[in-house]
Amino acid sequence: MNAEIVVIGTELLLGQIIDTNAAYMAEELNKIGVGVLYKSTVGDNAGRMREVLSRALERADVVITSGGLGPTEDDLTRQIAAQVTGRQLVLHPELLAQIQQIFAQRQMPFTENNIQQAYIPEGALPIENPQGTAPGYIIEAEQGILISLPGVPREMKYLMQTAVLPYLRKKLGKFQIITSRVLKLCGIGESTVDYAIRDLIQTSSNPTIGLLAHLGQIDIRITAKADSADEAAQRIGELEAKVRERLAGQIFGADHETQESVLVRLLQEHQLSLAVAETNTGGRISQRLTGVPGIDAVFRGGVVLTDRASYQRLLSLSEDAFESHDLISLETAKRLAYMVKDCCGATLGLGIAGYRQSRDGQIIDPAVPSFLAIHMTEGEYITKDYYISGPAELVQTRVTTIALEMLRRAILGLEKS
């Protein structure tokens, strides 16, 4: 079974938006063994949409569209899908009820134009969308299967996982499994990882190994093909063990784990609690941690500080505490770590004293320092200084990554004070 992905929306042809939906859909389809042969993008234009959808149905077994299901005049996907498969649009009262319910929940007025979202091509299987107001549908037409999903990435992903992939898996029956495992590392360069496992990358064919660098994070992707999930898992397991041996202590997590989810688990396992005093990370550390379920039991609070006055007010630091130190220094970071831990009654305190951005926020400026300190037990600190150049947002992101990795290593005893 092969597929074509059709992304619909004039904004994508203006180039002001980068399409991430198609890559997600392609990856998920490949995982269940459905090869993607083409991706097409077309604007909100009836004639051109008709051409692209007809052609896609001719050349692929399954066509999946994204976008054009909203309530506005521009949203033509339903109509064109009905036309190219020779159907009428029919109202589904249960979809209408569900859309109205979402509006009620969100306390937003339900306007007339939203009714059209409850119309789908005759005979199509509706895909309810609890994440938004645009339902999708599956048409089993003569020319092939046509599936339409909304363009909002979160909704599209949810419906892929809960409706489209299960539907296709059932259609496929027995299929070759393609499984991946992603090992994640932070605070280490791509070339260092490449150097450590280069021979494994070159000599492995099933599983294969690939590296992908994100902002401050390296993913090692191990991908196996097999007839069964067990066989795939075994193939991956063997290679993973070799990779882990080469990079002992550096891999913070795997697959859907994040730095913050791993950290919350470690805090729970070690019966520790954390409080955080942030400067140039601007609250990002607190924000990432508080997004994790179970955080309540291990997070005692955070403060975001901008100037000397806020240090003093929020952490009751006496005037003279700063007299002998620079505001941005290792001493200040240690003091912040101690004070925030003390103030919030946590077992661990993290303090960061750092510059918000390079001068003028220019990337090319010289790197500015961030000083990080974790207060472990009385008088014991783990510290680090980190230099980066760039605008405020980049500094926030990178220093947060460094801080979370430092906390992980501190809890596991991988860093010495």
Add this chain to the structure above:
Amino acid sequence: MNAEIVVIGTELLLGQIIDTNAAYMAEELNKIGVGVLYKSTVGDNAGRMREVLSRALERADVVITSGGLGPTEDDLTRQIAAQVTGRQLVLHPELLAQIQQIFAQRQMPFTENNIQQAYIPEGALPIENPQGTAPGYIIEAEQGILISLPGVPREMKYLMQTAVLPYLRKKLGKFQIITSRVLKLCGIGESTVDYAIRDLIQTSSNPTIGLLAHLGQIDIRITAKADSADEAAQRIGELEAKVRERLAGQIFGADHETQESVLVRLLQEHQLSLAVAETNTGGRISQRLTGVPGIDAVFRGGVVLTDRASYQRLLSLSEDAFESHDLISLETAKRLAYMVKDCCGATLGLGIAGYRQSRDGQIIDPAVPSFLAIHMTEGEYITKDYYISGPAELVQTRVTTIALEMLRRAILGLEKS
């Protein structure tokens, strides 16, 4: 003149790479008045590339490809471009010399397979590539113009700017300018915006109006074509005035402005300062604000609270302050707003008391409340309750959007206490 962009490479159909080339090319083409009607992606497969390129030449005036010009077996663009335009590949000695020079400069061995990069379709105009080893070309064929560029973003961009755009501008002669202006709204539904300006959307052709919904934000995009920048600006200005009239007070900013950049500007203009006490936004409000240049002068600090104990410790709330109230209530939000403002010495205090996520973090769960309060002057609060269902991250994002919009409206006197 209109164009189709064809992106070539199997890796893009596996979904492991997000294509950013097509968006760049589309934006640059639109700027000089070349509309992009289709984008297509195809793998490194001769038959399918032939189909896509032939079809593209049929339906567009100019076809621009990206990718498939490298030295390996997989790189088929040259051959297929020659086939679909009925030409032979011919060696260009000056291209070969240039490729060899690049290898020499980089002190890399020149291998045999690189010679094929100096072959381009007969009669094509070569595009030298000083940034890499894959030259491009322009074929003026009977079916239309076919231009091939390498897939490496840096090289593609360089050749677009130095060769392709100048070539197309010359072809176009006097060219039309396409300019857009984006008006941004938060805390309002797409269908409400559509309802308010539907007639303008329907009746406007130059400029056109389009709507785009992000997470909690609606963009109204006004796009004009004109012979000069002045004329385009005037056309946009007239329609913008009508849109603004319909949505008075709802548009928070335009183009590259963000909620936080607008808010920082308003705080500066009104000589106000802000302190923030966050619960279920987890620090995201502080984080977004502190990413804006100039924030230091107007942001007095933030606290991130999780439980009753942290409320008391960080904001010196006495035990009995909570006795008579629920922890998640409007009263608590007001108290947080007052305390954080007082504690940090700001003129405005924002307090949020809200649930972090729906039970179990499931999307389908009933919405949970967030109570928001801004302390304006003694005894004067602006308040709001907001209901949302979903996981912690979604709650963080949406409540932050609501809070920033509420602050904007409060400063502008659009919200009454």
